[in-house]
Every structure is written in structure tokens, then in C-alpha cells.
Amino acid sequence: MEEKKPLARLNHYFWKYRRLFVPGLLFAAISAAFSVAVPMMVRTAIDTIPRFVNLYNLYSGTAVQDYFYAQFFACLVFLGLIVILLSLLSGTCTFLMRQTIVVMSRHVEFDLRNQLYDHLQSLSRSFYVSTATGDLMTRATSDIEQVRRYIGPAMMYLARAFVFVVAALTAMIVISPRLTAFAVIPMPLLAISVFFMAKVVHSRSDALQNQYSTLTSRVQEALAGIRVLKAYTRENAEAEAFEQESAVYKDRMLDLARVEAGWRPIFLMLIGMSSVIVVWEGGRLAAEGAITIGNIAEYIIYVTMMTWPVASLGFVITMIQRASASMSRLCAILDTEPDIQNDANMDPSIKEIDGRIEFDNVGFKYSENGPWVLKDISFEAEAGSTLAIVGRTGSGKSTMVEMVARLLDPTEGVVRMDGINLKHISVNTLRTSIGYVPQDVFLFSDTVANNIAFGNLEATQEEIEQATKEAELLDNIADFPEGFETFVGERGITLSGGQKQRSSIARALIRRPSVLILDDALSAVDTNTESKILSHLRSQFGQRTIIIVSHRISAVQDADLILVLEEGRIIEKGNHDELLTIDGLYADLYKKQLLEAEIAELT
Numbered sequence: 264m265e266e267k268k269p270l271a272r273l274n275h276y277f278w279k280y281r282r283l284f285v286p287g288l289l290f291a292a293i294s295a296a297f298s299v300a301v302p303m304m305v306r307t308a309i310d311t312i313p314r315f316v317n318l319y320n321l322y323s324g325t326a327v328q329d330y331f332y333a334q335f336f337a338c339l340v341f342l343g344l345i346v347i348l349l350s351l352l353s354g355t356c357t358f359l360m361r362q363t364i365v366v367m368s369r370h371v372e373f374d375l376r377n378q379l380y381d382h383l384q385s386l387s388r389s390f391y392v393s394t395a396t397g398d399l400m401t402r403a404t405s406d407i408e409q410v411r412r413y414i415g416p417a418m419m420y421l422a423r424a425f426v427f428v429v430a431a432l433t434a435m436i437v438i439s440p441r442l443t444a445f446a447v448i449p450m451p452l453l454a455i456s457v458f459f460m461a462k463v464v465h466s467r468s469d470a471l472q473n474q475y476s477t478l479t480s481r482v483q484e485a486l487a488g489i490r491v492l493k494a495y496t497r498e499n500a501e502a503e504a505f506e507q508e509s510a511v512y513k514d515r516m517l518d519l520a521r522v523e524a525g526w527r528p529i530f531l532m533l534i535g536m537s538s539v540i541v542v543w544e545g546g547r548l549a550a551e552g553a554i555t556i557g558n559i560a561e562y563i564i565y566v567t568m569m570t571w572p573v574a575s576l577g578f579v580i581t582m583i584q585r586a587s588a589s590m591s592r593l594c595a596i597l598d599t600e601p602d603i604q605n606d607a608n609m610d611p612s613i614k615e616i617d618g619r620i621e622f623d624n625v626g627f628k629y630s631e632n633g634p635w636v637l638k639d640i641s642f643e644a645e646a647g648s649t650l651a652i653v654g655r656t657g658s659g660k661s662t663m664v665e666m667v668a669r670l671l672d673p674t675e676g677v678v679r680m681d682g683i684n685l686k687h688i689s690v691n692t693l694r695t696s697i698g699y700v701p702q703d704v705f706l707f708s709d710t711v712a713n714n715i716a717f718g719n720l721e722a723t724q725e726e727i728e729q730a731t732k733e734a735e736l737l738d739n740i741a742d743f744p745e746g747f748e749t750f751v752g753e754r755g756i757t758l759s760g761g762q763k764q765r766s767s768i769a770r771a772l773i774r775r776p777s778v779l780i781l782d783d784a785l786s787a788v789d790t791n792t793e794s795k796i797l798s799h800l801r802s803q804f805g806q807r808t809i810i811i812v813s814h815r816i817s818a819v820q821d822a823d824l825i826l827v828l829e830e831g832r833i834i835e836k837g838n839h840d841e842l843l844t845i846d847g848l849y850a851d852l853y854k855k856q857l858l859e860a861e862i863a864e865l866t
């Protein structure tokens with residue numbers, strides 16, 4: 264019973280698509296009814312033969328004999344036509360049944376997939392920290408397919424099998440309860456064996472599927488990282504590893520083929536057993552005159568026709584079990600509430616932000632039992648000022664700026680914007696006011712223009728060009744074969760590291776954000792270009808708050824406030840001159856980089 268719960272969540276789909284589902288069930292019933300009538304015609308035809316033979320012999324030598332012959336012939340042709348007609352009707356109904364129920368299941372699949380994707384879009388960054396992409400892909404493909412099979416094929420088989428078995432059994436019992444009892448002896452055996460067989464087939468095809476995923480993700484990773492692979496001359500090792508995985512895949516495939524091959528003979532044997540029992544017991548009954556020879560033929564056809572519906576029951580049960588397991592996996596995602604969303608205390612009247620940022624004793628952990636990544640962070644940055652964050656790698660800089668965009672919520676303490684707790688500002692307002700350039704650039708496999716316009720879908724060509732100019736990318740784009748319409752390849756593979764970074768900056772600038780966050784976003788450009796970009800940004804001084812995370816002193820020395828992070832704590836705070844007077848980590852870094860620059864100039 265418990266297993267039914269996740270599937271119960273699909274019930275509203277049966278109602279939503281009732282215009283397809285109800286006719287589908289009706290077609291299933293009618294098609295079954297038509298096929299049940301076929302054996303009756305066969306019986307009538309067979310039983311006509313002895314009667315005709317008697318009459319034919321009785322009138323032997325007279326003209327009436329020819330008349331009977333013609334009559335008999337017409338009768339058989341007539342019955343034959345009816346059988347063809349019944350089969351045609353049954354076939355048409357089967358076609359319509361598939362056209363309705365299978366179509367319905369495709370609609371449900373479409374709905375579910377969209378629902379899942381919508382939901383995935385709404386989930387916060389912390390969800391993706393703990394869930395693998397490959398896992399989500401499986402949910403979106405194979406789990407949804409399992410659920411679809413329950414809605415579509417499983418329901419279809421079930422409806423058809425039910426109507427067929429009930430109708431055929433009724434017809435059989437009316438003729439002879441005793442023979443019916445004998446004829447159906449192998450049926451439960453059949454259902455049970457199919458059930459177990461289906462279990463084995465399914466577990467093996469899952470294993471096959473898993474191996475296929477392993478294989479494809481291996482290939483995907485290897486091809487995506489082909490540069491590294493070649494640089495480290497790992498081609499042969501990779502090819503060998505692939506061959507091994509591929510061999511496992513082949514073995515799994517053969518495992519599956521073996522069961523599938525094995526079960527067909529069992530299936531045929533059980534059908535054969537039924538036929539033998541019918542002939543043996545039916546023959547005795549016919550000899551006693553309890554039934555006719557035609558009835559035996561009729562029975563054999565019923566029994567043969569019944570095997571597939573009965574066998575399908577075994578399949579249907581495993582289909583339902585699997586759909587249930589898949590659905591609960593889907594529900595686990597659908598029921599995950601985004602942990603960053605609009606708060607009950609949210610003030611919807613706030614539509615714009617100025618960009619005064621305040622951290623008040625903020626602490627952060629990625630997981631409950633994890634270490635404190637940030638601790639006791641307090642500072643204030645005025646609207647329109649430039650805030651810089653420096654610190655060794657892993658000191659918590661990226662984590663801190665992600666909190667400003669509310670991609671992460673503080674574990675303790677409060678982050679405020681314009682004096683208001685971030686949680687009380689609508690997520691949408693906050694994010695549309697922020698231009699965030701993450702440390703790891705992500706470009707979509709689209710044109711340069713579209714990648715930049717991603718920051719503001721309503722941007723005009725001029726605005727795109729302006730943003731590109733401010734990001735010092737315009738000259739580069741002019742050299743591209745198709746200018747703004749050049750495709751950047753998968754994740755921007757055809758661009759240089761610095762070009763990718765600057766595209767990403769242009770994408771943020773085009774939003775004309777109140778707060779601009781550059782998380783190490785100038786690391787791949789030379790100092791010359793860096794200072795050009797920064798001076799463009801400074802030309803709009805006072806209009807927007809800029810947060811710069813960098814390892815380079817040259818990028819941060821003009822900031823109004825510089826925070827020096829060390830192991831998640833602020834160890835130094837002030838402007839360039841103040842920090843030099845303190846003579847701590849910042850001064851240290853400055854001296855080293857100054858020295859490096861001098862050496863670089865000398866050589």
C-alpha cells in the first residue's frame with residue numbers, strides 16, 4: 264500500500280487528460296470484445312462441417328446435393344468474412360487505444376519533465392552543491408520514462424487484459440466449467456513466471472543502463488578534457504580504460520539477451536501445455552457429447568489468445584513497482600523547497616537598491632558538520648564605493664561575495680543592503696540589481712552577442728556594443744570572423760581565457776547593475792587591459808557599488824575599502840595607505856608584487 268503513495272500524485276493527470284484516457288479505456292475494452300468473438304466464429308464454422316457432411320451424404324446423387332454444397336460454401340465464406348471484419352475492428356480499436364493512451368502518456372511525460380525542470384531552476388545553489396548533475400539527468404530521462412510507462416502502456420495492458428480475460432473466461436465457462444478449469448491451470452504459472460522473469464530482465468536492463476551512463480560520461484569527460492589528456496599523453500591509457508568499460512557493457516548486454524532468449528521457450532511451453540490439456544480433456548468431453556469438436560478449437564484459440572494478457576500482468580506489476588520507485592525519486596526533488604526564497608517578512612515595495620552593503624557578524628558553513636568557512640565578518644561599504652577583498656586562496660572570498668547576491672544565506676549574523684536585511688528584499692529585485700561575474704566563467708554554446716545579452720534580454724545592439732567596449736572586448740570581437748554573431752563553441756571553447764572573462768564582464772555590465780561583483784574576474788587579462796577596464800568602471804564612480812576580489816594589488820589599490828581575509832576572518836581592513844602602514848599581509852603582498860613588476864620591467 265505504501266508503495267502506491269508516490270503514484271497517487273499522478274492521479275490528477277488521469278483527470279486532466281480524461282478526454283484521452285476514458286476513450287482509451289473504452290477502445291481497449293471494445294478491441295478485447297471483438298477479439299473474443301473471433302473464436303466463436305471459428306467454432307461455428309467447424310461445427311457446421313459434420314452437419315453439412317451428414318446432409319450431403321443423405322442427399323447423395325440428387326440435385327439438392329449441389330444446393331447444399333453451394334450453401335455450405337457460402338456459409339464458410341460468410342463466417343470467414345466475419346472473422347476478417349472482427350479482426351479489422353479489433354485492430355482499429357487497438358490503434359485508437361494506442362493513439363489515445365500512449366499519446367496521453369506522452370503529454371504527462373512532457374508536463375512532468377517541464378515541472379521538474381522548472382523546479383530545478385528554482386532550487387538554490389546549496390542543492391546543486393550536494394547533487395550530481397549526472398544524477399539529475401537520470402531523473403529527467405529514465406525516471407520520467409518509467410513513470411510514463413505506468414501512465415501509458417501499463418494502464419493499457421491492464422485494461423485490455425482485464426476485459427479480455429473476463430470476457431473469454433465467461434464464454435469458456437458457459438460452454439464447460441470443467442474444461443475451463445483444466446485449461447486455465449497453467450495460467451497462474453505463466454503470470455508468476457513472467458513476473459519473476461520481468462524482475463530479472465529489469466534488473467539486468469538497469470545494470471545495462473548504468474553501465475551505459477558510466478560509458479557515456481567517461482567519453483564525455485575525456486572528449487571535453489581532450490587538451491589535458493593529450494598534454495599528459497594519456498590517449499592509450501584512456502583508450503584502454505574505455506575498452507574495459509565497453510567490455511563490461513557488452514557482457515551486461517549478453518546477460519540481458521540470455522534471459523530474454525530463455526524466457527520465450529518457457530512461454531511457448533506453457534501455451535503448449537494449455538493446448539495439450541484442452542485437447543486431452545476436451546476430447547473426452549466431446550466423446551461424451553458434452554461439448555462439440557468446434558468447442559475444442561474455440562478453446563485452443565482462447566487459451567492462446569489469453570496468454571499475452573495474462574503474461575502482461577506479470578509485466579504490469581513490475582512496471583508499477585518501478586514507476587513507484589522512480590516517482591518517489593522524482594518527488595524527493597519536487598518536494599525539496601528552495602532554501603533561498605522570498606521570506607514571509609519580505610517587503611515587496613522595495614523595487615530598487617542603492618548598494619550600501621553591510622555584514623554584521625556573519626559566519627558561514629557549507630554543511631552542518633563542516634568547518635566555519637567565514638567567521639565574525641563585519642564591515643560596511645557605502646553605496647557607490649569600491650570594496651576590495653584580497654586574501655590567500657581558500658580564505659573565503661568567493662563565499663563572501665556569493666552571500667551578497669544571496670546565492671548563499673549566512674549561517675549566523677546578518678547581511679544588509681541599504682540597511683535592510685537581505686532576506687527582506689525580494690530575491691528578484693536583489694538579483695536584477697546585481698551584476699555578478701563568477702570566478703569560473705560560464706558561457707553558453709551560443710553567439711557572443713547572445714552570451715552578453717543574457718545579462719539583459721531586452722538589450723539593444725548599441726547597449727551590447729557599449730557593454731562590450733567597457734569590458735575592453737570590442738576590438739577582439741571586430742577580429743572575430745562573424746563579429747558578434749560568432750559562435751563561442753561549447754562553454755566558450757573557441758575564445759581565449761581573457762576573452763571569456765571579458766565576455767562574462769560585459770554580460771554583467773549590460774544590466775547596468777547597482778552592485779557589480781567581480782570575483783577574480785580579471786585574473787586572465789594582462790595588467791594593462793585590467794587597468795583600462797577598471798578605469799571604465801571608475802568613470803561611473805559613485806553610481807554603483809563595485810566589489811572586486813583579486814589576488815593582484817594593482818586591481819584593488821584604489822578601492823575605498825580593502826578587506827584582507829585569512830582563514831575566513833578579516834585580519835586587516837582599510838584603504839591602501841592605511842594597510843601599508845599596518846605593515847601586515849597586505850603590505851607584504853604589495854611589496855612582493857611590486858618587486859615582481861620591477862623584475863618584469865628589467866627583463
Ligand code: ATP
Nearest residue numbers: 392629636654655656657658659660661662663702
Ligand atoms: P580562491 O582565491 O581560490 O578563489 P576563495 O577565497 O574564493 O579562494 P572560497 O571559494 O570562498 O575561497 O572557499 C572557502 C573555503 O570553503 C575553502 O576552504 C573551500 O574548500 C570551501 N568550499 C568552497 N566551496 C565549497 C562547497 N561547495 N562545499 C564545501 N566547501 C566549500
Ligand code: MG
Nearest residue numbers: 660661662702
Ligand atoms: Mg574564489
